[in-house]
Amino acid sequence: MSDASLGTGDPFTPTLALPDTIAQDVLARVDAILPQAGGPHPLHAPEIDGNAWDYVKDCLDTGWVSSVGAWVDRFEDMLADITGARHAIATINGTAALHAALLTAGVKSGDEVLVPSFTFVATANAISYCGASPNFVDCEATGLGIDPIALEEYLDRIGEVHGDILINRQTGAVIRAMVPVHCYGHPADMRALCEIADRYHLIIVEDAAESLGSTIGGMHMGRFERIGAFSFNDNKTITTGGGGALITDDDLLARRLRHLTTTARVNDGADLVHDMIGYNYRLPNINAALGCAQLETLDQKLAAKRDLAARYRETFADADGVRYVSSPPWGESNNWLCGILFDKARTRDLALTSLNAAGYQSRPFWAPLHSMKMYADGPRAPLPITDRLSACGLTLPSGAGLKGEIKRQPSIDR
Numbered sequence: 001m002s003d004a005s006l007g008t009g010d011p012f013t014p015t016l017a018l019p020d021t022i023a024q025d026v027l028a029r030v031d032a033i034l035p036q037a038g039g040p041h042p043l044h045a046p047e048i049d050g051n052a053w054d055y056v057k058d059c060l061d062t063g064w065v066s067s068v069g070a071w072v073d074r075f076e077d078m079l080a081d082i083t084g085a086r087h088a089i090a091t092i093n094g095t096a097a098l099h100a101a102l103l104t105a106g107v108k109s110g111d112e113v114l115v116p117s118f119t120f121v122a123t124a125n126a127i128s129y130c131g132a133s134p135n136f137v138d139c140e141a142t143g144l145g146i147d148p149i150a151l152e153e154y155l156d157r158i159g160e161v162h163g164d165i166l167i168n169r170q171t172g173a174v175i176r177a178m179v180p181v182h183c184y185g186h187p188a189d190m191r192a193l194c195e196i197a198d199r200y201h202l203i204i205v206e207d208a209a210e211s212l213g214s215t216i217g218g219m220h221m222g223r224f225e226r227i228g229a230f231s232f233n234d235n236k237t238i239t240t241g242g243g244g245a246l247i248t249d250d251d252l253l254a255r256r257l258r259h260l261t262t263t264a265r266v267n268d269g270a271d272l273v274h275d276m277i278g279y280n281y282r283l284p285n286i287n288a289a290l291g292c293a294q295l296e297t298l299d300q301k302l303a304a305k306r307d308l309a310a311r312y313r314e315t316f317a318d319a320d321g322v323r324y325v326s327s328p329p330w331g332e333s334n335n336w337l338c339g340i341l342f343d344k345a346r347t348r349d350l351a352l353t354s355l356n357a358a359g360y361q362s363r364p365f366w367a368p369l370h371s372m373k374m375y376a377d378g379p380r381a382p383l384p385i386t387d388r389l390s391a392c393g394l395t396l397p398s399g400a401g402l403k404g405e406i407k408r409q410p411s412i413d414r
C-alpha cells in the first residue's frame with residue numbers, strides 16, 4: 001500500500017495549503033455541523049435513556065444486584081437476537097471476554113497470536129494473559145483493519161505449515177490464532193482474513209468490542225468465525241457501566257465459555273464444587289439491567305450515529321489535506337468513533353490542539369502497541385500504515401447524543 005492511499009483525492013496533487021490553515025479549516029467544518037450551544041462536546045458520552053432507571057431500580061428493590069439474575073438472562077437473549085448468534089454470554093468487561101475466548105479457542109502458553117498493533121491495548125493484553133505473545137501485523141488505511149495482503153506476505157515469509165499448525169520460523173513458536181479488530185466500528189475485511197486463516201490453520205477470535213451494530217453483507221461482526229467478543233464500557237456504542245459479552249453459534253463452546261467465566265462451578269446446588277481453575281468473569285445483574293435498557297434503544301443510537309457520520313463525511317468531502325474515514329466498501333460500520341486522517345502528522349497535531357481548545361474533544365488515533373514498552377521487543381511484521389495512522393489520524397466527538405437536541409448537563413440530583 002502506497003503513502004498515497006492515506007491522502008485525499010488525487011495523490012499527484014500536493015497539498016498546497018499550510019498546516020495551520022488546514023487545521024483552522026477542520027475546526028470551521030466541525031463547528032458548522034455540531035450543535036453550537038451544546039459544548040463542550042465529549043468524544044463519546046454514554047447516552048443513558050429509556051427504561052434504564054426502572055430496570056436498575058428493579059435490581060435495587062429486589063436485591064438481585066450481583067452476577068446472576070433475570071436481567072443477565074434477558075440481556076444475553078437480546079444480544080443473541082440482535083447479533084443473530086445462537087448464544088451470548090455476558091461478561092464483566094470486554095477484556096475478560098477476549099481472555100476467556102482465547103483460552104477456550106485453544107491459545108496456549110508460548111503461542112503467538114496475530115493481532116493489529118493499531119488497536120486498544122486490551123486486545124494484546126488478553127493474549128498476554130494466556131501466556132502467549134502478540135505478533136503485530138499491519139492495517140490497511142480504508143477500514144483500519146488487518147491488511148489481508150500484507151498479512152499474507154508476512155506469513156509467506158515467516159510461516160511454515162507443519163500438518164495443521166503454523167510455526168513462526170523466526171521464533172520457533174506456534175502461531176495459533178488471529179484476532180482481527182473492527183477499529184472504531186469499521187468492519188475488518190473478514191472474508192479475506194477468514195480465507196487466510198483457513199489456509200494457514202489459524203483460529204480466529206474476533207475483537208468486536210467496538211462494533212455492535214456493524215455488519216458485512218448483513219452478517220453481524222463477531223459471527224464470522226466461532227467466537228466474537230464485545231465491550232460495553234462507558235464510551236462504547238451501548239454501555240452497561242462496565243461489561244462485555246461473547247457470542248458463538250457453537251453449543252459446546254458456549255457451554256465452555258459460560259463454565260470458564262462462572263468460576264468453573266459444576267452444580268447449581270448449595271455445594272461449591274469447581275472442576276478447574278475458572279474465572280469470576282460474569283456480568284452482574286445490575287449492569288445487565290442497564291444493558292437491557294440500552295439495547296432497547298440501540299436502533300435509535302445507531303441511526304443518530306449514522307446521521308452524524310454522514311454529516312462529517314459530507315463536510316470533509318472537499319477538504320484539503322485531510323479525509324474522513326468512512327465505512328469501508330465491504331461492510332457497514334456502526335460509526336462508533338468518527339475519525340479523520342491528515343496527509344501530514346504536523347497538521348494533525350495542530351488540528352488536535354485547536355479542536356480541543358474549542359471544546360470539541362478529540363483524540364489522536366490509537367498509539368501503536370508495538371511502541372509501548374511492554375510490547376516493544378515482541379515479534380512483528382513491518383508496520384508502515386500503523387505508524388502513519390497513529391501519527392496522522394484523530395477521532396472527533398461521536399456520541400449518539402450529538403444529534404439534534406442539545407442535552408442538559410448531567411446533574412447529581414436527578
Ligand SMILES: *Cc1c(COP(=O)(O)O)cnc(C)c1O
Pocket residue numbers: 093094095096119120122123181207209210230231232233242243244
Ligand atoms: C474497549 C475495547 C476492549 C476492552 O473492553 P473493556 O470492556 O474496556 O475491557 C477491547 N478491545 C477493543 C478494540 C476495545 O475498544
